[in-house]
Amino acid sequence: MTESTDTIVLEATASPVHFNQRLDQVLADLFPDYSRSKMKTWIQNGHVALNDDVVTVPRHKMRGDEVVKVQATIDVQVASQPQNIDLDIVYEDKDILVINKPADLVVHPGAGNSSGTVLNALLAHVPEIDKVPRAGIVHRLDKDTTGLMVVAKTLQAQTHLVSQLQDRVMSREYEALVINTMVAGGVVDAPIGRHPTKRTLMAVREFGKPAVTHYRVIEKFRAHTHVRLKLESGRTHQIRVHMAHIKHPLAGDPTYGGRPRLPKGASEDCVATLRGFRRQALHAAQLSLYHPRTDEWMTWQAPLPTDMVSLIDAVRQDTREHQDSE
Known part of the structure; x- marks a missing residue:
């Protein structure tokens, strides 16, 4: 299993019963598949709009007739399987792997791309990389962006590379x-x-x-x-x-x-x-x-x-x- 993120889009219209209720309470009622705490976080992060106006206050009181829209990302667990996908490997040793990614190749699996990704290819090329979070991928390229990516083959290498990214050394x-x-x-x-x-x-x-x-x-x-x-x-x-x-x-x-x-x-x-x-x-x-x-x-x-x-x-x-x- 590997962690990925999916974008969700939710839309509904509040009803008179929601008059004077808190926004986070109304969201939990309208979209019962998601917890009130999750809704509160999405509101605070600016992922919720009322009548197309973003609202960031969970306790915002509702009128009871607003169109509510939620656009957010959620962490999901995607079962990733090894796949024999050709990788253009520029460099490889026991610690790292550098690839030249082509266009139209997704890096991480998601709901719309559960297979055929760089991660699936890495699991086949380096089976033990499944022990490294996100299969060692420390930075991404958009699906249609081409070029160089580095992948960590060990947890120690990943920690080191992430530190270089955060410190702007890479x-x-x-x-x-x-x-x-x-x-x-x-x-x-x-x-x-x-x-x-x-x-x-x-x-x-x-x-x-x-x-x-x-x-x-x-x-x-x-x-x-x-x-x-x-x-x-x-x-x-x-x-x-x-x-x-x-x-x-x-x-x-x-x-x-x-x-x-x-x-x-x-x-x-x-x-x-x-x-x-x-x-x-x-x-x-x-x-x-x-x-x-x-x-x-x-x-x-x-x-x-x-x-x-x-x-x-x-x-x-x-x-x-x-x-x-x-």
């Missing part, structure tokens, strides 16, 4: 193609928390957790920029949220980037490539850390996947064609 660098042309590199220092109304998403929030992303320009195009990014923190969807925050969302990201933006006058080939790229253009290109047993500083790199290479080639060619026509 270095993770990414490459991305963002929309619009950047003038220069910079730093985004903006706290990230749950989106105020879309509870499965993240957003820059005044009272969110600290988050810092450094970025520099690799190559500028007519309507895009190829950038290198380095994380100081590791918040959920951090790069995607931060780049969208500064008006440079990742190409191909429907969640934070909105509809695909096509350069005016782009060729049919360029338009087809941009429309056909159906994931965020983000790749974990470099990973550096202290080996948990030898304390040696180690660095691994993973080249851009072919779909991102083709995408960048397409916007580069588009830029050349418009320069030639000027």
Whole structure:
């Protein structure tokens, strides 16, 4: 068994019998599958809305006619089975494993992905890793983000790697193609928390957790920029949220980037490539850390996947064609 998290969405309408009752009492009545203490926690964490307005006070008194919505995550126990799934192993020894994750591969099992995940593959490749919490996975990549991940094969290695993450010692660098042309590199220092109304998403929030992303320009195009990014923190969807925050969302990201933006006058080939790229253009290109047993500083790199290479080639060619026509 391994622990995972699932997103739940609950909705109901309060009735006159709930008039003047506490919000946490009403939630426990409307959704009896969940305890009042669980509901209280969800309210305090901002996961409950009345008529689309988030309420964070459990003792909030109800009118008795509100539409109640709950969007939250719950810990679940998922029975994970070993599966012979090919892993692109960049490095392996008795303590750690570094893989180059492809797109469309989920890291942890959940209700919608009970099999075919990185965790299932790890259980088959290293059977004894089932004794390590979360099968040794110490950091995640989104399903459609490619690139390097480190996995601990022992509890001692996991403890060491988690400490490096928390102390911001581990270095993770990414490459991305963002929309619009950047003038220069910079730093985004903006706290990230749950989106105020879309509870499965993240957003820059005044009272969110600290988050810092450094970025520099690799190559500028007519309507895009190829950038290198380095994380100081590791918040959920951090790069995607931060780049969208500064008006440079990742190409191909429907969640934070909105509809695909096509350069005016782009060729049919360029338009087809941009429309056909159906994931965020983000790749974990470099990973550096202290080996948990030898304390040696180690660095691994993973080249851009072919779909991102083709995408960048397409916007580069588009830029050349418009320069030639000027």
